[in-house]
Amino acid sequence: MEALAAPAAATTAETRTAECGSAVRGELVRVLFGHDHRAAHGPWRALLTTEPFRRRSGLAPDAQLRLAYGRLRTLNSTLDSAFRLAADPVALANMHEWLSPVDTALTTVAGIHYNLFLGTLLDHDGDGDVQRDLSDFADLTRVGTFLCTELDHGNDATALETTARYDRARDGFLLRTPHAGAQKFMPNTSTAGGPKSGVVAARLLVDGRDLGVFLFLTALTGVEGPLPGVRVRLLPRRMGSVVDHCLTSFDDVLVPREALLSGAQGRLDAEGTFSSEVVNRRSRFLLSIGRVTAGKLSMSASAVGSARAALAVAVRHGSHRLIGGVRTPERVPVMAHRSHYAPLAGALATAYAMTLLHRTVLRTWTEQDRPERDRPERDRPERDRPDGAGRAEAERLVAVAKAWITWEARAVITECRERCGAQGLLENNGLAALVTGIEGAITAEGDNLAIHAKAAAGMVSGHRPPRPPADPAGRELTDPVFLRELLAAVECVEFDRARAGMAEAAPGDALGRWNAGATAALRAATAHAQLRAAEAVAAATDALPPGSAAAELLHTLGRLFALERIAPRSGDLLNEGYVEGRHVAAIPAETDRLAARIAGQAQVLTGAFDLPAEWLADVPVAGAGYASAYDDPEGPWHRPAGDARR
Template identity: 55%
Template sequence: MTTTIDCTAVTEPVTEHVADRLTTVLLGAHARREHGFWQRIIATEPFRRPAFPPPGPTSDEQLALAYARLRTLNNALDSGARLAADPRGLAALHEWLAPVDPTLATVAGIHYNLFLGSLLDHDTDRSRDLSDFLAMRRIGTFLCTEVAHGNDAAAVETTATYDPARDGFVLHTPHLGAQKFMPNTSQAGGPKSGLVAARLFVGGVDHGVFLLLVPLTDAFQTLPGVRIRRLPARMGSPVDHCLTSFDQVFVGREALLGGAQGQVGDDGVFRSGTAGRRRRFLASIARVTTGRICMSASAVGSARTTLAIAVRYSGHRYISGGRALPPLAVIAHRSHHGPLAGAMATVFAMSLLHRRALDRWEAAVHGPAPEREAAGQLVDIAKGWITWQARSVIVECRERCGAQGLLESNGITELVTGVEGAITAEGDNLAIHAKAASEMVISAMPAALDEGGFPDGSPAGGLDDLWYLGRLLAQVERIQFARSRARMARAPHGGPLKRWNAGSGPALRGVEAHAYRQAADAYAQAVEDLPEGPARERLSDLARLFALRWIERNSGDLLVAGHLTAGQVDGLTETIEQLVTAVAAHLPELAASFGLPEELLADWPITGARYAEAYDDPDASWHTGGRLAPAGAEW
């Protein structure tokens, strides 16, 4: 039998001041300054969707539209260079553009962050002329990964050999595995230049991987020595992903993006202030960290948008209420609003963790190396966790919208597949989590205890205390990393790979637990920062629901370790069910706090109570009184 709750409680009017307070929680204290431009621009005509029912654009038309919008966006900016130098601005771009036009978010992120941002980072004396890229007479792209080298991009095999006679570099692709894989290098969108990651040889010595600025196409054709072929269509939004190779392409010495990691002087000698080829490579592609922040932002924005659509639709999609009962909105059913309440708790957690990682990276990016590395590790962990959570939320919300959620015109399908790109872009999630796990399996254990564990092993607190729940989450993390260390210690001799294989499972679960703990801590801090009142109550319910669902999944370990009592474990399910009821009653209010422009929501038929009118047929019998429509009439 389906459990129901009072439909009127679920669909109560939105309390504006509560939604506003929660918007500040989600978007930050300076939400208007940081996000206002992007909220306004996606509500303007160039970024609106065509009305249903005309057929949607083809993939090539979508691609052309995205590049046209990129130029419109660039013209609306006061400075493309300022945006490229601002991690917050870049994150906000992705947070708002990704749900509207994932293709646009992709090409904009590549141009402003990976391409223009890298040029600015390495052009410390501002001697390079960037006017073509700032005016978008040329679009920038980024060529790092190769057919045979993705997450191991430090091993790329494209070469850049210094030619002292011509005082420049010769780029060459030695074999098929060294073809650049996935960059948007086609002639779509206009002339392009790329930053090419290549192995630098000077005097026959391999100095590691550096970036070089290389013109790729002009207004008419691919430039001599450059070969570009479109890859097969991929899932998700259409981007002109290509294979790109070089046949003895010459560029001047100024094409090298050097700096402290290395330069070739006027005397033709390579000098570097950075020891080790791997460190030089990481310095060259430092913009990847900002890119991971942007992938988190894309996922956060897409998950929020999908959830807002699902909440709206479920409030005005009516089904039979049973014998002699009026129709009910589907959101009245526990089987429907329960998953949406859980998704709401997760989406707030994703947003708060994203803000925490962004804040820490911005504060540390120019600071001491240990702080920068710690902040970068949080960015990596957050990117993996947030994009995986976004996938779960988006798929759940699509299903809650039934067949309507399968139609492209209703705004969800593109996000279902689009999040897969974020999961893989800027480093596959599993690869970057495995790297974090290998670093944290030793270092994270003391940290977990220092940040609120129970040194004496005894529980102290209740399930309504967010800080106590945070300490429980710290213990889940500690348990997993301790388990990993124990397994590695017991592994039979056979080298580091066998030891890592023995301990990698719990170590990866420890990284997941770390993400949950960081998100729960950000939740608790946000609750504490709010004044007493309805907004604080709403956020506290969400925070507890989020933490307790994770604690329930790990209750066996916590019980065995003595951090939960049997009575607490027995009460978890009932407490969670009560919180689901509390959160579900305010779903429209919580969705309103996302700050999505009404113009944006209006472009998707199912967000409106009169959504069925989108499918009206002016020539059907209910309009014509039984007269036949003209032969061959169609949309």
Template identity: 50%
Template sequence: MSASALADVVPAADVSEVLRQAVFDEWEQWHEPWRQLLSGERFRRLSHSSADEHLRWVYERLRLVGEALGDPLELVGDPVRLACLHEWLAFVDPTLAAVATIHYNLFLGALQGPDGTWTRNVGDFTSVEQVGTFLLTEVAHGNDVAAMETTAVYDRDTDTFVLRTPSVGAQKFMPNTSPVGGAKTGLVGARLIVGGIDRGVFLFLVPLTDAAGVLPRIGTSRLPARLGSPLDHSLTWFDGVRVGREAMLSGAHGRIDDHGVFSSDVPERRNRMMRSIARVPVGRVCVSAGTVGAARAGLVMAVRYGRNRHIAGLTESARLPVFALRSHHGPLIEAIATVYAMNMFYREAARRLGDRGGPGAAEAEMFVSAAKAWITWRGREVGAQVRERCGAQALLVNNGIVDQLMAVEGAITAEGDNQAIMAQVAAGLLMRHRPEVFVPTSRGRTLGDAEWLHELLAAAERIWLERAREARGAAPAQALARRNAAMGPALRAAQVYAHRQAAQTLNSAVAGLPEGEGRELLGRVHLLFAVRGLEAHGGDLLRHGLLTGEQIDEVPMLVERLVAELAPQADVLVGAFSVPEEFFAGMPLAAADYLGAYDDAGGPWHRQV
């Protein structure tokens, strides 16, 4: 059935509802409360506010979220529910999403014990009377936090820890530790020194500010303004700050008993650190969720604007919406397909967080990390298309698109820089790679075969891993030389791995729909996304007999055909994202009469001549 026939036979609302079920699936119960709360007038951003006024607004809204939650124990303990919140927060206000991630995931999440209960009294934090923040990275230590310099020396005589910042490079970098927003307490990553012995990195609960300002023996200074969502990023140092033994977040990975003796069930210091920062993978899923939610809303705006913006047609007297042009709608249709894949990839990553403690822990960790990096990189690309398709008006702050562009740049760095994360994924893929003999399989297969497309992506991944293995073997014997020789092709393999996982999760969503027009439409979306992933690998697949020359020629024309079929369904496809109308308040680009924002009651067009 053609796309036009599909639109004639099935009401758009019915198809969009089927797709909406695919987008949100069984998590709908966790989404609706946030949609309703964040649609309220209290969450509409202040116009023309200063950076500090906006920050105060953000912390006040964090408290409104806290009021809606009551006891956030279930939210903090369930990564899926926490991620669902971020899908909506990120578009409402990226700064608010960042603060919520820090407070609820990194801070409160770390205070939750293995049995799901709080490890200490957290009343002030659950009510957000005290804002929680997280101080891990340092000026000189980002992705290599295992080498951090901040120390927490245990003083047995007083049963306290003494925190110090020993160098300029050891200052904590970019936590939200200014007095703006009220009293704050931080979880501070520091090297535990007991009896002169370095026991590894642990977290310590340290009050930072109160109503009067920064507490004694602590220094904070605001970093230069950051484009986009302006959080109160600061440098923070400690000059002999004392906290009690109970301030250390202890557990099986390390504790100090009543006699001042340190013990641990985890012998390696690096593994102790990983136990301490176990909430980082959850944060990666939250960052992915926010990126997906913002990309969905941005595409709703872009499609609307494309329908409402009219230009000269093919004849002098004709007018047509700019969306009617292939040059305009083509990039948006491909972006829509990408966002559907991002959505399903993120959802599966959230599910797999629960596998990190079981036999599939390494695979789950790789999957979650690849999802975060790939999703946020694609979020940047989608945001750029939204910005371009909306023209100069998209550069105006009141339309929100610029904030989203800057927010995704932050997401690319947050919870581990993407390139560093993907380097770890690449190393993991290479470690488990075994050379395989390729058997030509193109005979009798077509590009409309979803499973075959996934097999082709897997083959491209193996080709790059084999190149990495060969390059490593040919390199000089030094460890760095061997790593560097292999890393380029291994990173290419990691990118194909991520695209393949995204395609497979999208195809699973297609398979989960009932037979009918909605499933057929989402199947086309999957086909466009999967085929696009093959284009860069046509030569390799041809050389290995996995594609024929005719099939390689067919790929670009198949893409064009799919774009043409999906373009009439753009409103249905983005309608399934269920973005509340209230989210677009004050954004002229999203209005049917976007010209109204520029009207002047005194303009000559209001006077008859």
């Protein structure tokens, strides 16, 4: 992190303050991005400073789409290995984190190509006697896409109806779309961006037996358009990014036997005999689409990157935008008003907590997700297979974090847009794209509510967090340990409610049992995410020198984050004996005090987001001279009074 420039004679109080702010900012950069941030995040951050990635306003949708695919090729040209990127969930997440604020369409097509498509092929490459030439996908001669979701089937993907019938005479599979509801829905399969291939999820039929859903590598389009038997139709324009979402169908498209992505989930030998190490068909499918978990991590990364970018813009604008003060002609920044700064202070606390939770979850997953085979030619390091229980717990944490982070990011981005007023709605200021773009992250890689509910259901039966002591005497809201205990208590209370509700359901009624506990279970999963986020902030604070300015700032952020989550649950906590009446009464004033402290350091806190000056310069509303972006060279203010032009 570059130090802020300082005068040669650093003697004034102002200079000492600037130096202190720069040092704290540097510490916070390392907190957010790690001590190796130059290596891990630097290349992606650097892209934002280059001409191809500078903001372009006023482009028509088709031009925006061409720009996104052009940027994809520029990005690919900077990689030392497309295979290395595809095999590394940390690098994929970092890519999403930095590119999402720039171009949501680019982030979408890049995530699909490198993670869902190329990553899936790498995970299945070399199984048995199948060796695929993936060079066309590494150099983007062909762009990859991922066709799983169907018009009638999204979160219930195991019920997909596209079929892949094995034809013994031709030793291949015939891909067929049996009806309108089985059309593949939304992946980017048009001719935009060049020829494309897809990993297609289809139901494997062998000699009339339905063996479950598997993946098949299928060429979709060429230079002239869709290949024979493949039908591609653009969907209506959607909110958010301009990605070419389509309906794609198949009319007995023949693909070779080697197109089946084989593995432990299933294989078809040269004689057409099927075998599998996995008995359950649902488990076979989930094993095939394992890349969706890395996709959830990437969606979380997109959310934290977008939320931080929105906050950087809103805080800068709040400091530059002057309004009338109490006395005429006094002018004060709009950020001086508590009604303006308090929501942004809470959003800053949330953004730090989101980011640090994401780092924790990403680290937890990478410790579990170890590729089985060494691929030195593709830069894939050899790692150990995780145990099943640890992997399942890590996947559940990824899902809970993805839902909570993207929901929270939407709230943060919406708040920032509103704090920038009408200018926040203009395309050239970028916030409008972030508002709509986060909706894609909320839905992608599993709709939030669906994956949150699945994780919550698993936690009701398999997660028993330790219950904190209900002994609030002598405890104070200034104690972060006490605040984290209260967050843990909320989680326990909600899990108790969920289990009690389910126990009252009629025997044998699985849906009724879930419905009886669902509301509390969902709140419990949210409480779990909040607690893990608070713990991540605490761990980062403890890693800093005690009493340092950076540690004090993180301590303040952590307390505000916790109090804003405890406040709406204070009734439950009081009823269960975890707090006293004095605690409940003190929360509003304490929250206001913490918000004021954070607002006073908002520029330092957003400066630690490390957004390049070039990116901020392309956002008019973020600059002190934002009005110049709307200047009219023919305006009367450019002429002396009385020099009228008609």
